[in-house]
Amino acid sequence: MQQVRGVWDLESLVAWKGPQLVRLAQVLLRDEHQAEDVVQDVLATCVLKWSRIQALEEPSAYLNQMVVNAAISSRRRPWRREHASDPADLPEQSTSDPAGPHAERQRCLALLRRLPDKQRITLALRLYEDLPDAEIADLMNCSTATVRSNAHRGLATLRRLLAEEGIHRA
Template identity: 85%
Template sequence: MWDLESLVAWKGPQLVRLARTLLRDEHQAEDVVQDVLATCLAKWSRIQALDNPSAYLNRMVVNAVTTSRRRPWRREHASDPADLPDQGISDTAGPHAERQRCLALLRRLPDKQRIAIVLRLYEGMPDAEIADLMDCSTATVRSNAHRGLATLRRLLAEEGIARA
């Protein structure tokens, strides 16, 4: 059996990474994870009794991200540095800047497509587990991932970013 403190120590950074990838604002992602962990604390006796509390925490984060994006006061977000005009400063970051541009494009996808791609490619989850988290069928997960990747390829071509 897990105690909450050890589960958060082990799973916390992964939850924050997941939320940051799904949301446009890294601070909002940290707030979402904090809210999830506060809820988890209140319901710990029930969560602890589950077969896989780690998967339940993942689902709580995905649901919290989806809910937070529906709230009108949460729709305002800071400008992404990749969206700002180039001031002629030389880019010494290289791969980091490329990654940031790709993440900015990823964040332009619809929620379900972005969630399916992030969970599949960034978190390495199988389609069945993603389907459980998204509360849909595995075919829907594959469809969302396929459409999301197609949209990303189009956006990458428009942005002139070379595919790896």
């Protein structure tokens, strides 16, 4: 990432962090296109607030916070809750799919998207972003005990969903 006289360059930060923000939003939200919209809104807000953001020691952590907050807010908007179809209702792909690893990843994401918001956000930040519980608690404005509880419940639900689908863990 490029720094100019001690401040972050917005273009470099977006180029470096943008794809990661989109992946985070895709895990947090149930709709891939909505995730892209959320990240686009966050980046547009960054342009407006850039003079303040560039002075921060860790602007990338601030961007993570903005994406989490925007994802939570977007889930509250009634017009955003309407979905043409739920990914869980789509027919499963055959096991002979040539895009095997991609199909497996999509299946895991579909299971993750079936979790309640707080559990899904906690697991996404813990497993995809590899954040410690203390940072997750800061991002979600809760205690570390709540983070651990959400993670425990989310993993238990995922195990149950895997068992229901007949998927055996290694």
